[in-house]
Amino acid sequence: MRRIAPLGLRTRLIAAFLLVAAISAVTTAALTYQQARNAILKQTQDTAISTLRDQVEQQEFRLPLDQQEVQRIVIELGKRGKPHPWIIFGEYGSVRVSTNPGTPTSSVITDDLRRKVRSHDYTAFQRVEDQRGNPWLTVGVPAFIEHNGSIEATGAVFYASVPLATEKQTVEAMVDAAKQGAVPGLAIAIVPALLAARSVLRPVRDMRRAAQNLGRGRLDTRIEVRGADELAGLARTFNETARALEQSVRELQDAEVRARRFASDVSHELRTPLAGMLAVTEVLDEDAERLDADTAKALRLVSAETGKLAVLVEDLMEISRFDARAAELNLDDVDIAEAVRKTLERRHWVDDRVVTELPDRVRARLDPRRFDVILANLVGNALRHGGAPVRVTVRTAPGEHGERLLIDVADSGPGIAPEVLPHIFDRFFKADAARTRSAGSGLGLAITLENVRLHGGTLLAANGPTGGAVFTLDMPLEADA
């Protein structure tokens, strides 16, 4: 079943407009035609009937009525046709005469009319058409005479047949006029239809565009309100909705900005006392040896936790800067194999715990400090949560927008539990709710992911075919800041 394509609003509006115009034109024409036709015919009819009746009444009948007498009266009546010349037929017993000598009986006077006249002895009329379709008015008037003070029917009936050709022409002219007027009228009606459609459609189109803009995040979109009709009301409602939406989004954004600003401010504030504390941890560690056991333990605890706190605050600062979009790439051209080797050397991961597969002479454009953080985090995680040996595979592959740098970091551990996998990059995510604080800040992988994104890359966590966790880094070989 194919559905008919829905018609556009414009088409429907114009069609409705034209339909209304056509209906009103036809109705008006039909009513006018009917009224005018009736009025014209009635006037002709009334004139003809009253004239004939008056004429018949005024005739002096000389009895006995015979062929000559009837003929005389017929001719007499024939001269006085109103409103048009008419043809008079006289019928008396078997006498049949008319103003047309050739045709004593009429072809348009029906028996029906004769019966009406004879049965009531009263004037009757009828509108008929002859064989050629010409309309005739036929009127029958019985003749009476005054006899000894009383009025008696003579038995003679005079019929007039009046041609209605003129009236027919007039009516036809009117129908033609109505027809000829309706078509241009409808054509002219298209203009206001188009204008009306446009005046309806423009606000609708504006609203559609505005809604699209709103959807694209431009919440300051407003529609110009014209006039005071329903569409203007709709536009006003749209504007109010947009305003409310903008306000609530702004409030949310402000709240988010405040929350992030707070986290950033807190870490900033923590940094200064930490800088002082971290500078003296060495002194604590050194002197602890010369103090009693409890004090020594306490001092070492303070020293160790200060170190951890410093790392946590640094990581918080780093995350805050990503959130505030303040993180910048400081790009440099590096030999990728050398960069990877340096990162591993710096962390003293130079024994067989980490196995590498590095391509020769591949140069990449990236932020060396951030790249170091990325790799150190991935390898450090693999060693801590997975298990040695950790395999680091570096390769390049062609991508849609230039060469890609692909790095796999796979460990030999049990892999990542499926329920943990979606949250692996979450901040402060604990794989086990009861787990104690790990060596890291809990922000390591979140920062790693942000660093990768900053380079325009992606980072995926999965479980390899042999069971260990595999982190796959995919980023452009040449990042652009």
Place this chain on the structure above:
Amino acid sequence: MPRVLLIEDDPSIREGVGLGLRRRGHDVSSAETGEEGLALMGGFRPELVLLDLMLPGINGVQVCRRIRETSQVPIIMLTARGDDFDIVVGLEAGADDYIVKPARTEVIEARIKAVLRRLTDPVGARPGVEHHGELSIDRAGLSVAKNGERVPLAPSEIKLLLHLSASPEQVFSRQQLLEYVWDHSYHADARLVDACVRRLRTKVEDPDASPRYIQTVRGFGYRFGPL
């Protein structure tokens, strides 16, 4: 052990870092403000300045410029990561290196030692004065002259120039220069090198022409010459 001038407005950092460095045998003099620090320069004659960037009154960058007007004493900035712009501005103003707060005393001391370390003569360096175009480089005396006029260079600048000119036309990556010149065993950022090259160029290159002595090799790094 070297005399260190520490300019830092926050008392806990001032005391902590001062205490840590004194324990390691440094002669530390502290100042709370830039003005105070500048006033101490003459009397104390520090061999190295540790300078906080965020100071009340005249800030660290301005202090750095004022010191550089009269002295080529090594300057290490104390910064907070995130003040990226300030790091670059501070390096442009003539600082030799920077340390991100918070830092352990061992890290601070390692940076101090690296800045104060005289470059070991690279293999094949001849004693006496070398002439490269209008530049005369005295490796033993650690001085550089242009057209016979001595060019005052900060420690990082002279080290960089000596290192590059020891192997003319050899390209060094930024990472290599960070390791040789700044002794950064970790990934510091390449902006140190770029800022130092810019400062060096304003001192030795012809301002109206493209660089002759320290040339940029796009995608690789820097080299000295070819002249």
